[in-house]
Amino acid sequence: MARLADFGTAWTKLLDTDTGRRQVLPSRDAHGIRADIATGHNADRRAPRHVNELIALAQGGERLIRERDFVLLDVGSRDVKYVHLRGGELAAMDWETTCGALTGFTLELLGRYYDLDYSAIPPADLAVPVTCGVLGMEQLFELVSQGVSEADAVARFARGIALNAHRFIGEPGRFYLSGGMCENRLFLRSFPDGVEVIPLGRFVLVEGLVAEMQRSAETAAGG
Amino acid sequence: MPRPRRRIGFVGCPPEDVLAPRRRHELIDLDNLVEGVEARSQTILPRTTCRIIRRILDNALSLNLDEIVIDEGYGKCDAARGLADVLADLLSIPIVRTRNDARAGAGTPICDSDLPVRRKMELILDGLVKPQALTLRAEANPRAAIWGVPAADFALYELFPAGAQVLGWTRCLENRTPADGELELFVPANVPVVFFAQTFCPKNVIAQHLARKHHGLHVDFDGVMSRTVRAKIEAYLRFRGALD
Numbered sequence: 001m002a003r004l005a006d007f008g009t010a011w012t013k014l015l016d017t018d019t020g021r022r023q024v025l026p027s028r029d030a031h032g033i034r035a036d037i038a039t040g041h042n043a044d045r046r047a048p049r050h051v052n053e054l055i056a057l058a059q060g061g062e063r064l065i066r067e068r069d070f071v072l073l074d075v076g077s078r079d080v081k082y083v084h085l086r087g088g089e090l091a092a093m094d095w096e097t098t099c100g101a102l103t104g105f106t107l108e109l110l111g112r113y114y115d116l117d118y119s120a121i122p123p124a125d126l127a128v129p130v131t132c133g134v135l136g137m138e139q140l141f142e143l144v145s146q147g148v149s150e151a152d153a154v155a156r157f158a159r160g161i162a163l164n165a166h167r168f169i170g171e172p173g174r175f176y177l178s179g180g181m182c183e184n185r186l187f188l189r190s191f192p193d194g195v196e197v198i199p200l201g202r203f204v205l206v207e208g209l210v211a212e213m214q215r216s217a218e219t220a221a222g223g
Numbered sequence: 224m225p226r227p228r229r230r231i232g233f234v235g236c237p238p239e240d241v242l243a244p245r246r247r248h249e250l251i252d253l254d255n256l257v258e259g260v261e262a263r264s265q266t267i268l269p270r271t272t273c274r275i276i277r278r279i280l281d282n283a284l285s286l287n288l289d290e291i292v293i294d295e296g297y298g299k300c301d302a303a304r305g306l307a308d309v310l311a312d313l314l315s316i317p318i319v320r321t322r323n324d325a326r327a328g329a330g331t332p333i334c335d336s337d338l339p340v341r342r343k344m345e346l347i348l349d350g351l352v353k354p355q356a357l358t359l360r361a362e363a364n365p366r367a368a369i370w371g372v373p374a375a376d377f378a379l380y381e382l383f384p385a386g387a388q389v390l391g392w393t394r395c396l397e398n399r400t401p402a403d404g405e406l407e408l409f410v411p412a413n414v415p416v417v418f419f420a421q422t423f424c425p426k427n428v429i430a431q432h433l434a435r436k437h438h439g440l441h442v443d444f445d446g447v448m449s450r451t452v453r454a455k456i457e458a459y460l461r462f463r464g465a466l467d
Contacts, residue, residue: 094455
């Protein structure tokens with residue numbers, strides 16, 4: 001049995017490979033948890049084997065997406081990253097923690113602060129120019145102070161994040177999404193019209209760890 | 224009576240005929256990290272100054288030098304040329320301005336050897352202060368290459384497999400032709416290449432262009448290598464088959 005973990009900044013995702021049990025818990029409640037193979041923030045201190053997030057993302061994508069060409073975007077609490085595979089080979093990738101900083105985290109925070117149901121808010125036509133979560137939030141509060149409804153202001157903020165993320169990955173017409181934002185219906189609908197977004201859920205990086213485990217087993221077996 | 228040994232700093236790759244007579248003195252490469260030097264440049268230089276130029280000024284202000292020799296030719300940047308004026312105003316020691324336009328190459332056996340990349344960088348930089356005759360084995364099939372200027376954080380070089388080729392301005396440095404633009408642009412075919420320049424260094428323009436042209440990876444960092452840059456390089460080298 002192995003415990004695989006994605007120790008995210010805000011959320012920790014765990015997989016027990018023996019039972020198949022999956023858990024998502026707030027990272028503040030996961031301090032004592034250790035794993036056999038891990039990725040994410042401070043993972044190297046919490047597991048004997050650490051896989052960096054981009055490798056985990058790419059390998060997770062290869063496991064879950066049965067295509068040779070794909071773009072896979074991960075929107076985390078504090079960062080955005082993506083991989084683009086063409087013909088099964090890595091064509092492009094990037095990881096942004098500065099301009100993409102705190103975007104997912106801020107959207108979660110705003111939802112709780114305004115008590116919003118993201119599944120019930122329609123996407124906005126306008127976008128807040130979101131340089132980063134913090135600067136975007138300043139503009140969002142300015143909109144609210146000007147009389148824009150809280151729901152509409154947050155929808156514009158979500159659209160700003162989505163447009164930024166879409167530009168970041170090269171503006172493909174179709175891409176896969178990883179991370180907690182897969183569960184945010186407003187965010188999923190905030191990308192440009194005609195762009196197909198396919199959510200894969202929160203366990204893509206953990207799936208990448210499964211691939212890593214299998215790769216190690218094959219190497220150990222001499223294959 | 225022998226003349227006293229002086230403490231001389233140098234910047235970039237001054238011409239050999241300028242460096243050679245000074246090697247009997249204590250020569251210090253001001254581009255390199257000197258432990259314990261106080262960071263005073265931040266109050267003097269703009270925030271958009273690259274880490275190496277900052278380091279040069281920090282070293283120059285702290286090391287009680289008797290003289291500084293600066294290569295301010297085509298092989299160095301406008302920031303280094305500006306720094307020569309700053310140093311001339313701040314220090315009361317001779318600032319010797321030189322231009323190294325040499326085209327006669329000394330060769331690149333270290334860049335092309337089978338050594339670990341970090342060791343290659345140390346040998347190349349140490350070679351300016353104390354040239355050595357080295358017996359090196361050439362790497363016949365480098366699995367990767369690193370293009371660029373010497374990084375402020377040598378941890379960068381530990382990410383590469385042994386024998387990875389060294390390209391760009393660092394290659395020109397070993398060749399003692401820092402202004403050889405043609406050599407600087409040399410990129411071998413079918414080898415995964417990471418293109419690096421310090422953040423705020425104008426060489427990022429060509430680094431990014433070459434990365435796009437040769438399907439490489441362009442990275443920059445200011446001082447210490449970030450976790451995201453490390454991850455990008457690891458992922459790039461792994462998925463391009465350069466790492467097991």
